[in-house]
Amino acid sequence: MLPGFHDSHVHLRAAAAARLSVDLSVAGSIPALLAILQTSVAEFNGRWIRGWGWDESALRERRAPTVAEIDAITNGHPCALHHRTGKVVLLNSTARRILAGAGDETAPTGELVRADDPSLLRMPRQREQSLESSLNALSRELAAMGLTSVTEASATNTWDDIAQYETWVNRGVIRQRVNALLAVDQVSAVARNRERTPSRGGVRVLGAKVAAPSDGIAECVRHARGFGWPVAVHATEPDELEAALVAIEASGPPAWGRDRIEHLGLPLPGQLERIKATGTAVTTNPAFLTERAPKYRELLSPVEQEWLYPVASVISHGIPMAGASDRPVTVATPLDTMSAAVYRRRRGSGTEPLGVRERITPDDALGLITDKDEVDGPSREGWNHRRASHSPWSRTADTVVLGDDPRRMLEQTQVMATFVGGCMMWRREK
Numbered sequence: 001m002l003p004g005f006h007d008s009h010v011h012l013r014a015a016a017a018a019r020l021s022v023d024l025s026v027a028g029s030i031p032a033l034l035a036i037l038q039t040s041v042a043e044f045n046g047r048w049i050r051g052w053g054w055d056e057s058a059l060r061e062r063r064a065p066t067v068a069e070i071d072a073i074t075n076g077h078p079c080a081l082h083h084r085t086g087k088v089v090l091l092n093s094t095a096r097r098i099l100a101g102a103g104d105e106t107a108p109t110g111e112l113v114r115a116d117d118p119s120l121l122r123m124p125r126q127r128e129q130s131l132e133s134s135l136n137a138l139s140r141e142l143a144a145m146g147l148t149s150v151t152e153a154s155a156t157n158t159w160d161d162i163a164q165y166e167t168w169v170n171r172g173v174i175r176q177r178v179n180a181l182l183a184v185d186q187v188s189a190v191a192r193n194r195e196r197t198p199s200r201g202g203v204r205v206l207g208a209k210v211a212a213p214s215d216g217i218a219e220c221v222r223h224a225r226g227f228g229w230p231v232a233v234h235a236t237e238p239d240e241l242e243a244a245l246v247a248i249e250a251s252g253p254p255a256w257g258r259d260r261i262e263h264l265g266l267p268l269p270g271q272l273e274r275i276k277a278t279g280t281a282v283t284t285n286p287a288f289l290t291e292r293a294p295k296y297r298e299l300l301s302p303v304e305q306e307w308l309y310p311v312a313s314v315i316s317h318g319i320p321m322a323g324a325s326d327r328p329v330t331v332a333t334p335l336d337t338m339s340a341a342v343y344r345r346r347r348g349s350g351t352e353p354l355g356v357r358e359r360i361t362p363d364d365a366l367g368l369i370t371d372k373d374e375v376d377g378p379s380r381e382g383w384n385h386r387r388a389s390h391s392p393w394s395r396t397a398d399t400v401v402l403g404d405d406p407r408r409m410l411e412q413t414q415v416m417a418t419f420v421g422g423c424m425m426w427r428r429e430k
Ligand SMILES: [Zn+2]
Pocket: 009, 010, 011, 153, 326
């Protein structure tokens, strides 16, 4: 019996929407992807075909499918295929024609459109009802993984979105506790009449999400800090991290909360010391190492591979750290995250670990997924040290019951039951 698991960076709405889309993430080649798409054309009969999860680095051909290839099988249906990172959308000819409207200037200009392109707002939204039942099923799955709380980290979250999450939590559509980041451009509207940590009902807001190109990061951080807000900066690349650190160093500490770096994909020597010095926390995605290993081996030098998604050196610097799936980008369970942080390779794959020096102990790995206070991360004393302060026997506790001690790292450790606020949210049928 342990404190419930926490996922510190997820996209709930996107994950629920992905469940309603054709799942392209399993395709290993262009013909396989097209075959999956083709079988779903009849099912979408007349409606927009939405696909999710393609990734050129996971396809044998190492390229995106072409519009001609998609047109050939979609029979004139509008079709939009979302990239696995959520950053771009591939449109077929019919979709482009519909979104282009009558010569207006927000028409999509290419085959690949950025996910925040205004023309995409003209796509019919998934019906709220089906989105809600998908979200409910998703939340049940998360409970079955032992998750009692999540942080919704989308860079597009408005205050209204946060109100919507509050409603979903209150109505039991979402069973977990929800923390959220707010889009940085929303801070001025929200901050005006609030002095302290804002929260909306039960949804606690942790700071402003910044997902900008590296030359735009400074301005976003300055804007949030102008209202005293902490920031959570997306930084998978060294130049993004550098821009984030310079901006955080220049703005002084936030009035409340804690700054965070999301992902910390490839920090350079010296940057960890600066993260520590500014009191910034880190959320990491160990499952990227198992899911994207071929891509990393292909694109990165051996030295870069050693620096990739560091965990051990972040902990030894005393930087607070929490683990995350980045769902729907990966579908890692908390126990998968733990395993990826310990082994840094897919179990039983026989391949070399990525960055063998960044492996951590099972005790520290458990700390990545159990911390209740978001990014208070594994302390040097490991998980045993913190156990004393948290009693899972408390009536109001968030608790997970497992079939075995996860630190034994058995492959088949099962979640038996999950409790939020003392209420059973899920249990395994016998
Ligand atoms: Zn994300």
